[in-house]
Amino acid sequence: MWTSTPGRRMGPLLTPAFVLLLALSTVSPASVGNPEDYIADEAERTAGENIVFDDYRGKGCVDDSGFVYKLGERFYPGHSNCPCVCTEDGPVCDQPECPKLHPKCTKVEHNGCCPECKEVKNFCEYRGKTYKILEEFKPSPCEWCRCEPNNEVHCVVSDCAVPECVNPVYEPEQCCPICKNGPNCFAGTTIIPAGIEVKVDDCTICRCHNGDWWKPAQCLRRECLNGQ
Numbered sequence: 001m002w003t004s005t006p007g008r009r010m011g012p013l014l015t016p017a018f019v020l021l022l023a024l025s026t027v028s029p030a031s032v033g034n035p036e037d038y039i040a041d042e043a044e045r046t047a048g049e050n051i052v053f054d055d056y057r058g059k060g061c062v063d064d065s066g067f068v069y070k071l072g073e074r075f076y077p078g079h080s081n082c083p084c085v086c087t088e089d090g091p092v093c094d095q096p097e098c099p100k101l102h103p104k105c106t107k108v109e110h111n112g113c114c115p116e117c118k119e120v121k122n123f124c125e126y127r128g129k130t131y132k133i134l135e136e137f138k139p140s141p142c143e144w145c146r147c148e149p150n151n152e153v154h155c156v157v158s159d160c161a162v163p164e165c166v167n168p169v170y171e172p173e174q175c176c177p178i179c180k181n182g183p184n185c186f187a188g189t190t191i192i193p194a195g196i197e198v199k200v201d202d203c204t205i206c207r208c209h210n211g212d213w214w215k216p217a218q219c220l221r222r223e224c225l226n227g228q
Helices: 016-025 035-049
Strands: 060-062 068-070 084-087 090-093 105-109 116-120 123-126 129-132 143-147 153-157 184-187 190-193 198-201 204-207 218-221
Touching: 060 084, 123 143, 123 153, 190 198
Parallel strands: none
Antiparallel strands: 060 068, 084 090, 105 116, 123 129, 143 153, 184 190, 198 204, 204 218
């Protein structure tokens, strides 16, 4: 709507609704929220940018726990038993080639940079028993053993000769079987002594092979009359 007065030209009149719409369009999104939230975020960002970590290069050394050592100071990092020296280039640590421990070592100490064997096994174990070095023993009638310097037991088993009978027996405290009744062999199911002829029935005479006890006896049969 336009109005005019004599001698002066007037601009357009603004309605109240148009003024309200113009005011809302000029409000920024940041002004809608809580101003304190934006102030706190800005403070955190600034604090994070201002964090300064100490630089100990050329001044000292820091171990795993954060402890600072002076230049030239000797220290043990972590659980290591090998010492380090703090230098301008950082810690310089001893890394020696430790000697191998004896395989029979029974007591090891870790006081130094390298583990040390304080006690070596000086005995042998065999079937639940212990024996001194170079000790000889017989765990059974057939075995002869010795405890060697390397803590191992070496045994020799008796080499028994083949018995000259079909019914050998083992006696207490004896390794090899023996023929208590002398050499013999089988004549059928009958055991007969070797070296003689044996009449096993009325019509059969048998004899063991000379030296061949494991072979059946040689037997001769003859015609026999009833009653003879």
